Amino acid sequence: MPKQCNKDECVNNVWGKGYCKYHQYLRKDKNKKKPLKKSPLKKVYKPTGELALFKEIWEERKKICFVSGEVIENFSVQCFAHVLPKGSYPTLRLDKENIVLVKSEIHYIYDHQVDKAKETPMFKELLDLKQRLKEEFYRKNKLVG
Numbered sequence: 001m002p003k004q005c006n007k008d009e010c011v012n013n014v015w016g017k018g019y020c021k022y023h024q025y026l027r028k029d030k031n032k033k034k035p036l037k038k039s040p041l042k043k044v045y046k047p048t049g050e051l052a053l054f055k056e057i058w059e060e061r062k063k064i065c066f067v068s069g070e071v072i073e074n075f076s077v078q079c080f081a082h083v084l085p086k087g088s089y090p091t092l093r094l095d096k097e098n099i100v101l102v103k104s105e106i107h108y109i110y111d112h113q114v115d116k117a118k119e120t121p122m123f124k125e126l127l128d129l130k131q132r133l134k135e136e137f138y139r140k141n142k143l144v145g
Contacts, residue, residue: 005020072103
C-alpha cells in the first residue's frame with residue numbers, strides 16, 4: 001500500500017517529501033525564502049565640466065568636422081573628440097586645444113579603430129595634431145616620451 005499524506009485527515013498518496021500534491025505548501029524544506037535579487041544601480045557620474053566646455057567650444061568654433069570638413073548640424077557630446085585620451089592625459093581633459101569637433105562616425109573610428117584611422121589619409125592632420133600635443137605635454141612636464 002502506498003504511503004499517505006502527512007496532513008491530518010488526508011488520504012491522498014504521497015507526492016513528495018511526505019505530502020500529496022495538494023499539500024506540498026506545508027513542506028518544511030520548501031518554505032525557505034530566497035533572498036531578493038538586487039538590480040544594479042544606475043551609475044552616477046561626477047560632473048567633470050566637460051559639457052560646459054563643449055557648449056563653449058560649440059559657440060566659439062565653426063561647426064565643421066576637423067577631419068572631413070563636413071558641416072556638423074546638431075550639438076552632441078559625440079561630436080567632441082579628445083585628441084589625447086582622457087585616461088592617459090587627465091590634465092588635458094578640459095584643455096580646449098585637446099578637443100576637436102568631428103562627426104560622430106569619425107569620432108568612433110578615431111577612438112576604436114586606430115589602425116583604420118592611421119591608414120586613412122584624411123586623419124593625417126588629426127594624427128599630426130596628436131603628435132604635436134603629445135610632444136608639448138612631455139616637454140611641459142619634463143618627461144621623456
